[in-house]
Amino acid sequence: MSVILKLENINYSYIDGGMKRTILKDCSFEFEEGKFYTILGPSGSGKTTLLSIIAGLDTPESGTFYYEGIDVKKMGLTKYRRNKMAIVFQQYNLINYLTGYENVLLAMTETDNPIPKNKKGVAYALLEKFGIVKTKADRLVSKLSGGEQQRVAIARALGSNVDLIFADEPTGNLDTATEEEIIRIFKQLTEDFGKTVIVVTHSNAVSRFSDHRLKLENGQLRLMGENE
Amino acid sequence: MNFFQRAIKNTTRKLSKSVLLALTFFVIGNFVIVGLGISNAAEQAKVMTRKQMRAAVTYQLDYEAFWDYIEELPEEEQMEAYNHYPYITDDEIQALMADDRIKSVNAITNLQAWPIDIEGVPLNNEYEQNNYGSSMSCWIDETGQEVCEEYTWVDPELFIKANGFSGMIEFSDEMYILKEGRMYTQEEIEDAEKVCLITDTLAEHNNLRVGDMIEISFESPSNFNNHYNSWYSEMGLTEEDFKLELEVIGIFDNTQIADPTADNFDWMAKYESPENIVLMPDSIYAEHQLNISLKSWEYYKQMWPDDEYYQNEDNMPTMDNILSKSAVTLLLNDPLEVDSFVEQVQASLDGQYRLLDANNETFEQLSRPLDTLTLFSSMIVVLVLVNAVVIITLVTALTLKTREYEIGVLLSQGVSKFMVIAQFFVELALVAVLGFTLAVGSGSLIAGRVGEAVLQYQVEFSGLNETEVDDDYNYISNWNDNYFTEISLSDMVDAYEVQISPLIIGEIYVAGLGIVLISILIPSLMIMRYNPKKILMSAQ
Numbered sequence: 001m002s003v004i005l006k007l008e009n010i011n012y013s014y015i016d017g018g019m020k021r022t023i024l025k026d027c028s029f030e031f032e033e034g035k036f037y038t039i040l041g042p043s044g045s046g047k048t049t050l051l052s053i054i055a056g057l058d059t060p061e062s063g064t065f066y067y068e069g070i071d072v073k074k075m076g077l078t079k080y081r082r083n084k085m086a087i088v089f090q091q092y093n094l095i096n097y098l099t100g101y102e103n104v105l106l107a108m109t110e111t112d113n114p115i116p117k118n119k120k121g122v123a124y125a126l127l128e129k130f131g132i133v134k135t136k137a138d139r140l141v142s143k144l145s146g147g148e149q150q151r152v153a154i155a156r157a158l159g160s161n162v163d164l165i166f167a168d169e170p171t172g173n174l175d176t177a178t179e180e181e182i183i184r185i186f187k188q189l190t191e192d193f194g195k196t197v198i199v200v201t202h203s204n205a206v207s208r209f210s211d212h213r214l215k216l217e218n219g220q221l222r223l224m225g226e227n228e
Numbered sequence: 229m230n231f232f233q234r235a236i237k238n239t240t241r242k243l244s245k246s247v248l249l250a251l252t253f254f255v256i257g258n259f260v261i262v263g264l265g266i267s268n269a270a271e272q273a274k275v276m277t278r279k280q281m282r283a284a285v286t287y288q289l290d291y292e293a294f295w296d297y298i299e300e301l302p303e304e305e306q307m308e309a310y311n312h313y314p315y316i317t318d319d320e321i322q323a324l325m326a327d328d329r330i331k332s333v334n335a336i337t338n339l340q341a342w343p344i345d346i347e348g349v350p351l352n353n354e355y356e357q358n359n360y361g362s363s364m365s366c367w368i369d370e371t372g373q374e375v376c377e378e379y380t381w382v383d384p385e386l387f388i389k390a391n392g393f394s395g396m397i398e399f400s401d402e403m404y405i406l407k408e409g410r411m412y413t414q415e416e417i418e419d420a421e422k423v424c425l426i427t428d429t430l431a432e433h434n435n436l437r438v439g440d441m442i443e444i445s446f447e448s449p450s451n452f453n454n455h456y457n458s459w460y461s462e463m464g465l466t467e468e469d470f471k472l473e474l475e476v477i478g479i480f481d482n483t484q485i486a487d488p489t490a491d492n493f494d495w496m497a498k499y500e501s502p503e504n505i506v507l508m509p510d511s512i513y514a515e516h517q518l519n520i521s522l523k524s525w526e527y528y529k530q531m532w533p534d535d536e537y538y539q540n541e542d543n544m545p546t547m548d549n550i551l552s553k554s555a556v557t558l559l560l561n562d563p564l565e566v567d568s569f570v571e572q573v574q575a576s577l578d579g580q581y582r583l584l585d586a587n588n589e590t591f592e593q594l595s596r597p598l599d600t601l602t603l604f605s606s607m608i609v610v611l612v613l614v615n616a617v618v619i620i621t622l623v624t625a626l627t628l629k630t631r632e633y634e635i636g637v638l639l640s641q642g643v644s645k646f647m648v649i650a651q652f653f654v655e656l657a658l659v660a661v662l663g664f665t666l667a668v669g670s671g672s673l674i675a676g677r678v679g680e681a682v683l684q685y686q687v688e689f690s691g692l693n694e695t696e697v698d699d700d701y702n703y704i705s706n707w708n709d710n711y712f713t714e715i716s717l718s719d720m721v722d723a724y725e726v727q728i729s730p731l732i733i734g735e736i737y738v739a740g741l742g743i744v745l746i747s748i749l750i751p752s753l754m755i756m757r758y759n760p761k762k763i764l765m766s767a768q
Contacts, residue, residue, distance in 0.1 A: 057640060057761035082642020093637045097241040098234070106229045110642050140241070160641075 003069075004164055004196050005031040005054060007221070010063035012049055023049045024060065025219030033163065036190045037198045038207040040224070041216035047200040048168055050216060054198070055087045055166045056080040067164070083112050086157030090169035092149040094141040100127055100152040101137040104159040111160035126155040130185055147178035154185055158193065165189060167199040171206060183209045231647045235654035246659050249623065253663025253740065254670075256616040260739055261671025263609035265726045266679040270598040270605070273724035275564060280719060281591065282401065283331075283563040285570055287324065288555035289314060290583040297581070311543065314581045315552030318392060324558065324573070325393070329565050332400040335392035335556040337510050340384035340499050344443040344471065346434040348385030348498035349427075351486055355495050382450040385498040390510035392417065392551065397559045402483070404507075409438035409478035412509050420511035425478035429503040436476055444506070445470045446516070463527040465520060472516055474508060514550040521545035598724065601683055613739060620747035624656065628751045632758070639760035649752045653744060660740040668736065672728035679726045 012024040023046035031037060041047045052058040054065055056077040065072055072080050086107065087093075094103045104123040108115050116122050127137045130151040132144075141149055150170060157165045167186065171179035187209050189195040199206060207213045213224040229237075239246045294314060298306050321335055350356060366376040389396075394414050398404040412423050426436065436442065447470035452460070460466070484502040486493060498504055525545055529538045537543050560566055570584045577584075628635075638648055 052761040055640070058759070078639075078642055078644055080642075081640060087640055093633070093640065095234075095634055095637055097238050098229075102229055102237065106234070107641055109229045 002033050003030045004033040004067065005198075006066040006069075007054065008064045008066070010050075010053060010065060011061045011219075012046070012053065013061060022219055024053075024063075027063070027216075027220050029214070029221040031196060031198060033196055034190055034194045035196055035211045036187060036209065037196075037212045037214060038210035039198065039200045039214045039216055039221070040202070040207055043202075045216045046219065047216050050221075051087075051166055051168050051198070051200045055085060057087075079112075082110055083160070084162055085164040085166060086160055086162050088150070088153045088157050088165065088167040088170050090172040092141075092146070092153045094149055094152055094156070096140065096142045098141065099138050100132055100141055100144060100148075100155075101134075103141060103152055104137075104156045107156045107159040108161075111162070113161040115159075115161055123155075123159060126158055127152065130155050131181075147175075147181065150178075150182055151185070154182070154189075158189070158195075163195055165195050165197045167197065167201075169201055170199060171201070171203060176205075179203070179205060231643075231651040232654055235651045235658065238651075239655050239658050245627070246655075246662075249656070250659040250663040250666075252619065252623070253660045254666050255663075256612055256619075256743070257664040257667025257736060257740065258671045258674060259612040260609055260616075260664075260736055261667055261728060261732070262675040262678055263605040263612065264732050264735055265672060265675030265728055266605035266682070267602045267609065268729070268732055269675075269679055269724055269726040270602040270683075272727075273721075274595055274598055276723040277594075277719055278563045278566070278591065280723075281563055281587075282397075283560035283566050284397070284587070285558045285560065285566060286555055286583075286585040286587075287316065287321075287558055287573075288583050288585065289316065290581045293583075294581040315549075315554060316556060316582075317548065318551055321392065321553075321556055327569075327573075329560050329562070329569055330558050331561045332395040332397045332559040333393040333556060334397045334559075335510070335553050337388075337390045337513060337553075339388040339390060339446065339513060341386040341388050341444040341446055341506070342382065342448055343385050344445055346430075346436070346442050349429050349433045349501060349503040351493070351496055351498060351501050353488070353494045353496060355497060380450050380453075382448050383497045383499065384448070385504060386444060387499045387501075387505050388444075388513070389505060389507050390513045391507065392510045392553075392556075396507070397557060399480075400559055405481045405483065407479050407481050409476070411478055412507075417509040417511050420509065420515045422472065422474050422508075422512055423477045424474040424506050424508040425480055426476055426506050427482050427503050428479050429482075430506075431476070431479045433503075436479075438476055438479060440476050441473055442476060443471060443473045446472070446513075464523050469520055469523070472512065474506075474512070478507075480507075510551060511547075514547050517550050518545060518547055521550070594719075597683060601679070604682065605679075609739075613743065616743045617746045620656070620743055621750050624652065624747055624751045625754065628652075628754055635755060635758055636760045639758065645755055645758070649748065649755055652751065652755075653748050656744040656748060657741060660744050661737065664736050664740045668728060668733055671736075672726070675728065676726040679724070683721065683724055 007027055007029045010024050010027040011022075013020055013022040015021070027050065039047050039050065049058070053060050056072060059073070059077070067075065067080060067084050072084075075084075094100075095106065098106065101120075101123050104126060105119060108119050108123060124134055124137055128134070132148060132151055132155065136144060136148060137152075141152060144152065153170075154165075165186075170186070171182050183206050186197050186199060186206075189197050190211070197210075199210065201207060208227065210227060212226050215222050215224045298309055301309055316335075318335075321333060324330065325333055364376055365379040366374055369375045394411055394417060396404070396411070399406065399411065406425075407428050409425070411425065412421065416423055424442070426442070431437070434442075445467070447467070449467070452467050482502045482505055486496065486501045486503065492500075522545055525538070528535070532538055560569055566586045567588070570586045570588075574582075574584045635648055638651075639645065
């Protein structure tokens with residue numbers, strides 16, 4: 001398996017009440033292609049900060065991270081966000097004046113990745129694959145349930161045809177049954193679509209389904225275990 | 229889904245917000261249209277009135293400045309300076325005519341003449357029916373006896389307009405219309421060819437055709453039958469010296485008529501009739517006059533051997549002296565160029581005792597209500613535009629706060645900040661276009677009513693109504709060298725009409741887009757500072 005994402009001595013700290021608080025300290029790790037990773041850790045351990053750095057939403061104090069061997073900083077964060085990764089948030093982060101279909105289409109339009117010409121058909125098919133039928137896909141996302149919105153967010157992540165998908169507490173707002181459905185979808189993303197999925201979560205249920213369970217502790221990532 | 233499509237979706241799906249913003253633009257648009265419409269109408273009214281006026285400019289001696297100069301000189305130098313009176317020369321006028329803004333030049337010498345082999349067209353008025361042409365003149369002779377002599381005055385019958393240039397304003401303005409033959413050329417003027425043009429009625433009355441000869445005199449025949457005759461004889465001047473034979477090369481229609489209802493009609497002599505005008509090059513008259521002047525010069529030189537002036541050969545009459553003018557009238561091609569022409573030429577004449585007059589005083593006085601209106605409406609436009617920028621900037625900046633989350637999502641999707649700004653610009657521009665489009669209809673109605681009401685107030689307030697020209701007064705005079713067209717306040721007010729032209733509509737949309745563009749600047753700076761992590765993670 002080749003390495004899709006490599007972290008090299010990532011450091012990140014911030015000043016809190018006049019005190020310097022170190023979140024990541026020489027954090028290094030290699031994520032392999034086509035695997036499902038979960039990152040666990042107590043609140044305030046810096047999971048979300050780590051995710052925002054590797055998702056190109058923030059920049060580390062020092063250190064480098066590489067996407068398929070290319071320094072992301074050199075690639076450009078906007079380009080990286082547009083063409084290499086997608087992110088699924090706990091709050092779904094959909095554009096509320098667009099329909100589910102239009103949210104997926106937005107990702108498909110913005111990316112420079114090769115997208116089939118029939119974008120409309122592909123967008124509806126993606127949504128349907130995750131249980132959003134056309135009638136629901138054509139509703140404004142604010143009219144959909146939390147689980148449905150999260151499915152739309154996942155479909156959007158796939159819409160841009162990226163290989164790397166991040167998720168930050170994707171099941172945090174969902175009931176248990178829906179949580180399971182979403183976890184299966186993530187699993188499906190790695191197995192059926194060959195995507196690399198990195199999920200930050202508190203949930204053991206989610207981590208049980210991942211290939212690799214990581215823990216962020218003392219500013220560093222540590223492999224806790226692997227599931228067969 | 230690009231930024232434009234997103235902007236359309238946002239505008240159409242967040243309808244209440246869009247409608248409120250469009251209403252704001254609608255109100256702004258109305259003010260701008262009212263302001264621009266009134267300002268434009270006022271400017272147009274001035275332009276139309278200016279166009280109605282003849283584009284005439286008088287180029288004349290600045291007497292006051294010259295006298296001021298003379299008075300500043302030591303007394304012994306004053307006479308010498310006065311002898312170099314700064315008359316306008318032919319060369320000077322020729323230099324002016326090189327300016328392609330000038331259409332025609334009238335450097336006219338007005339003269340009276342007595343026909344010899346023709347007669348002037350009669351007026352059949354009271355003056356002609358009564359004999360006012362003789363009087364008794366009495367004086368005491370050397371022996372102390374009273375001597376009386378009946379003095380018979382023969383009125384001139386022809387009015388000569390001798391021009392130094394072939395392009396006469398009257399022809400350019402179609403006051404005179406050439407019916408037969410041609411106008412004399414510049415070469416004929418330079419060569420002092422004895423040619424003339426006569427009116428069609430004068431031609432008809434005397435059965436004249438183009439190519440015929442006429443003979444005129446610049447002195448009354450009666451003066452060769454009274455005491456003048458001996459004086460002329462002493463000078464060596466005979467009746468023949470005053471005669472001139474001219475070839476008729478053109479016949480024209482003078483559109484001015486001797487109106488029997490005119491105030492001065494009954495007291496007009498034949499030479500005052502517009503039908504008895506003869507046009508000729510001024511060089512003919514000058515050549516003719518030079519001969520007479522030289523003879524009288526010699527006479528005075530011999531008569532007063534101690535007179536410095538007559539003994540100085542430099543003061544001898546010349547063609548240039550005779551041809552020199554104290555004022556000429558220039559007709560420009562475009563009335564709208566008059567002001568810039570006057571300003572430009574006047575600036576180049578510093579210290580030459582020359583004055584250009586475009587008769588702008590009346591125009592400027594009558595323009596005052598319109599100028600106030602323009603100022604008032606321009607101020608409205610500026611104030612509204614400044615306020616609009618402030619209001620829309622604040623609204624956009626406040627709206628931005630509520631759309632931080634959306635911006636964060638777009639940025640996380642890889643949408644560039646510039647595309648986010650472009651989307652917001654399009655959203656604003658769409659509602660601005662909607663608001664301004666609605667305002668075009670209502671604004672033009674409001675502008676018309678407000679503009680007329682304010683103009684009416686301005687006119688009443690200025691008291692200019694009292695200065696209107698009395699149209700009932702009419703007076704005919706061939707002497708009139710005033711080529712300025714009289715205008716009245718009502719001419720200008722009548723020309724005032726608020727119309728929202730395509731140009732104004734264009735200006736409104738440009739102003740609207742300008743407001744949007746400026747209003748988006750500050751919010752854009754805010755967007756450029758946005759960090760998607762902060763937005764999205766704080767939303768979690």
